[in-house]
Amino acid sequence: MATREPIHSSRRTRAASKAHPPATTRERLLDVSERLFAEKGIETTSLRTITREAGANLAAVNYHFGSKTALVTEVFARRIQPINEDRLRRLEEAEAESGGTPRIERILEALIVPALVLVRDPGGRHFRRLMGRAHSGSSQEVQQILLSQFERLGRRFCEAIERALPQLTPDEITWRFKFSIGAMAFVMVGGPPLRAAGARSRGNEPDETVTADLVAFLAAGFRAPITREGRS
Amino acid sequence: MATREPIHSSRRTRAASKAHPPATTRERLLDVSERLFAEKGIETTSLRTITREAGANLAAVNYHFGSKTALVTEVFARRIQPINEDRLRRLEEAEAESGGTPRIERILEALIVPALVLVRDPGGRHFRRLMGRAHSGSSQEVQQILLSQFERLGRRFCEAIERALPQLTPDEITWRFKFSIGAMAFVMVGGPPLRAAGARSRGNEPDETVTADLVAFLAAGFRAPITREGRS
DNA sequence: GTCTATATAGCGATAGAC
DNA sequence: GTCTATCGCTATATAGAC
Numbered sequence: 326m327a328t329r330e331p332i333h334s335s336r337r338t339r340a341a342s343k344a345h346p347p348a349t350t351r352e353r354l355l356d357v358s359e360r361l362f363a364e365k366g367i368e369t370t371s372l373r374t375i376t377r378e379a380g381a382n383l384a385a386v387n388y389h390f391g392s393k394t395a396l397v398t399e400v401f402a403r404r405i406q407p408i409n410e411d412r413l414r415r416l417e418e419a420e421a422e423s424g425g426t427p428r429i430e431r432i433l434e435a436l437i438v439p440a441l442v443l444v445r446d447p448g449g450r451h452f453r454r455l456m457g458r459a460h461s462g463s464s465q466e467v468q469q470i471l472l473s474q475f476e477r478l479g480r481r482f483c484e485a486i487e488r489a490l491p492q493l494t495p496d497e498i499t500w501r502f503k504f505s506i507g508a509m510a511f512v513m514v515g516g517p518p519l520r521a522a523g524a525r526s527r528g529n530e531p532d533e534t535v536t537a538d539l540v541a542f543l544a545a546g547f548r549a550p551i552t553r554e555g556r557s
Numbered sequence: 558m559a560t561r562e563p564i565h566s567s568r569r570t571r572a573a574s575k576a577h578p579p580a581t582t583r584e585r586l587l588d589v590s591e592r593l594f595a596e597k598g599i600e601t602t603s604l605r606t607i608t609r610e611a612g613a614n615l616a617a618v619n620y621h622f623g624s625k626t627a628l629v630t631e632v633f634a635r636r637i638q639p640i641n642e643d644r645l646r647r648l649e650e651a652e653a654e655s656g657g658t659p660r661i662e663r664i665l666e667a668l669i670v671p672a673l674v675l676v677r678d679p680g681g682r683h684f685r686r687l688m689g690r691a692h693s694g695s696s697q698e699v700q701q702i703l704l705s706q707f708e709r710l711g712r713r714f715c716e717a718i719e720r721a722l723p724q725l726t727p728d729e730i731t732w733r734f735k736f737s738i739g740a741m742a743f744v745m746v747g748g749p750p751l752r753a754a755g756a757r758s759r760g761n762e763p764d765e766t767v768t769a770d771l772v773a774f775l776a777a778g779f780r781a782p783i784t785r786e787g788r789s
Numbered sequence: 790g791t792c793t794a795t796a797t798a799g800c801g802a803t804a805g806a807c
Numbered sequence: 808g809t810c811t812a813t814c815g816c817t818a819t820a821t822a823g824a825c
Contacts, residue, residue: 368600504774507743508736542736545781546774
């Protein structure tokens with residue numbers, strides 16, 4: 326077992342992608358990284374494991390990305406950008422249809438649907454889990470990556486909510502938006518069952534009905550009257 | 558600086574605890590671990606850093622706990638148990654006062670207050686962040702620790718909510734409970750500002766008003782009518 | 790119980806041949 | 808663009824003196 330294997334099985338855990346089993350080394354590294362990061366965490370996944378699973382050489386990561394950090398950044402950027410563009414597009418669409426101030430439900434849909442839609446995407450399922458854990462956990466470095474992608478978006482959505490719910494102060498909206506991000510992230514990450522689903526109806530994996538329920542839940546929360554006592 | 562310091566400052570970031578600045582090595586290791594895990598993450602915090610900050614020897618962790626994993630387990634167990642007992646006590650209290658079916662607000666307070674009350678506790682602030690990140694992210698190992706402590710509690714709370722909101726199915730309650738855990742966890746972890754708090758009113762650290770707002774938000778969400786289309 | 794010293798292993802990164 | 812080989816470092820864990 327210590328004698329070193331010849332070239333090492335180059336195709337292994339693939340055959341998941343549709344019509345391009347091999348793809349380029351760069352893409353395989355991104356795909357494998359995404360999956361392993363979601364399954365085991367970023368810090369605990371080594372470049373050795375990544376390159377082995379991708380059927381690539383250990384030096385490939387440093388050749389294609391320069392460093393592990395750069396690889397991590399690219400794993401996130403590759404997915405976040407289209408999602409956030411989709412979010413903005415849906416928000417603008419909702420605003421256009423409603424003359425500038427859509428209902429809170431439409432705003433929340435614009436935020437949530439592009440993320441949870443990854444449930445159906447076989448390649449996106451891993452990233453959905455990864456996003457979920459990146460939102461709350463992870464190192465400061467990763468959160469910085471995520472934050473830089475999310476800051477504009479968060480401001481944009483909060484401003485839209487301010488117009489939709491003028492009775493709330495910007496401060497209250499910021500917190501309620503935070504509650505919403507947390508709820509969404511927790512659904513995304515999936516994770517273990519909080520209780521053993523007696524009715525055996527829906528599993529732990531979110532689907533469209535969950536998306537609709539989450540939107541209804543958060544919209545009602547946003548509309549809750551403020552019960553503040555000792556604040557100016 | 559490379560010459561090794563004699564015994565290393567044994568009192569440093571303490572003076573936070575009331576009357577026992579040094580405490581035992583075991584307790585200092587737990588305190589320091591808790592803080593560092595919350596600040597940097599578990600995997601990225603080495604035993605070397607922990608023992609150095611605690612003014613203890615590198616071998617101390619393995620002597621007192623046996624392994625890093627056992628240390629991590631103890632860091633969580635030490636805090637979770639009292640919190641979950643507090644949660645159950647408050648839930649039972651609410652049920653007793655209301656004749657068995659308290660309002661959803663009271664149930665949510667029983668769940669949330671014991672966790673967010675740690676805001677005031679100087680030793681608990683670190684753990685609050687740690688709990689927040691453990692809920693969503695972290696390794697399977699840590700989540701397993703958390704889950705075993707949380708499973709009974711989750712079932713117990715969901716059953717209480719079923720009685721409070723009989724119009725909801727158990728399945729819907731499970732998901733809405735999940736939304737609530739996510740929102741709470743995201744508040745606990747604190748994290749970076751989602752937008753730059755223009756009004757400069759409340760910071761990013763949660764306080765009592767946030768707890769009240771979170772309860773009101775979630776309660777309204779739970780009371781939202783079901784808008785399910787294609788389900789039996 | 791606390792220390793030094795070290796065993797053993799894995800890490801990210803790189804040089805340089807092909 | 809891919810490979811081998813290796814550097815330099817850090818990690819957890821432990822043996823054994825005090």
